[in-house]
Every structure is written in structure tokens, then in C-alpha cells.
Amino acid sequence: MVRRPVAWIVALVLFAEALGIGAVNWFLGVVIDRQDMSLADLDSHMMSVSSKAGGLVFGLYFALCGLVVLLLMTYDRPDEAVAPAPGGADGTPVTPPAAPTAP
Numbered sequence: 384m385v386r387r388p389v390a391w392i393v394a395l396v397l398f399a400e401a402l403g404i405g406a407v408n409w410f411l412g413v414v415i416d417r418q419d420m421s422l423a424d425l426d427s428h429m430m431s432v433s434s435k436a437g438g439l440v441f442g443l444y445f446a447l448c449g450l451v452v453l454l455l456m457t458y459d460r461p462d463e464a465v466a467p468a469p470g471g472a473d474g475t476p477v478t479p480p481a482a483p484t485a486p
Contacts, residue, residue, distance in 0.1 A: 386456070387456055390452050390456035393449075393452050394449045394452045397449030397452065398445075400445045401444075401445035404438060404441045405438045405439060405442030407438065408442075411438075412430075412431040412432070412433075415427055415430050415431040415434060416431035
């Protein structure tokens with residue numbers, strides 16, 4: 384009932400964040416490229432390219448997350464579906480293999 388509108392909002396926020404992160408990093412890359420200073424003898428062109436590549440990677444990552452949210456929204460699962468309680472059929476709790484229980 385509430386899941387789809389929330390998924391729309393989350394997807395829109397993720398897409399806006401993807402554009403924002405990409406635009407900010409691209410702008411910072413342009414600013415770095417236009418200056419003649421270096422930071423600890425690092426090449427300013429390399430810093431510019433790194434900033435632009437980082438913006439592209441993070442922007443694509445957030446866009447992919449938004450796409451996953453949109454795809455998951457399309458699955459038609461009734462709201463009454465509840466995950467089963469953890470544990471076996473007899474009600475014993477499930478323990479990870481690294482922490483065995485005492486007999």
C-alpha cells in the first residue's frame with residue numbers, strides 16, 4: 384500500500400543524487416584543470432581526470448541503485464506477505480556455524 388510511493392520517492396532521490404554527485408565532481412574536475420597549482424607535486428591534469436572519473440562512477444552507481452529500486456517496485460507482492468520467523472520447524476533458533484551451541 385505504501386511501498387510503491389516510497390519506492391518512487393527513493394528512486395527519484397537516487398537519480399537526483401546521481402546527477403548531483405556527477406555534476407559536482409565534474410565541476411571540481413574543471414576547476415582543478417583550470418588552475419596552475421599542484422598539491423604535493425601531483426599532476427593537476429591527473430587530479431582533474433580522477434575527479435571526473437569518480438563523479439562518473441558514483442553517478443552511475445547511484446543511478447543503478449535507483450534502477451534496482453524501480454525494478455523491485457514492479458514486483459507484485461501482497462502487503463500481507465510476511466517473512467517466516469527464523470528458526471527450524473520445531474522453533475529452535477538458527478545459529479551460525481562459527482558459534483556452535485552447547486549440547
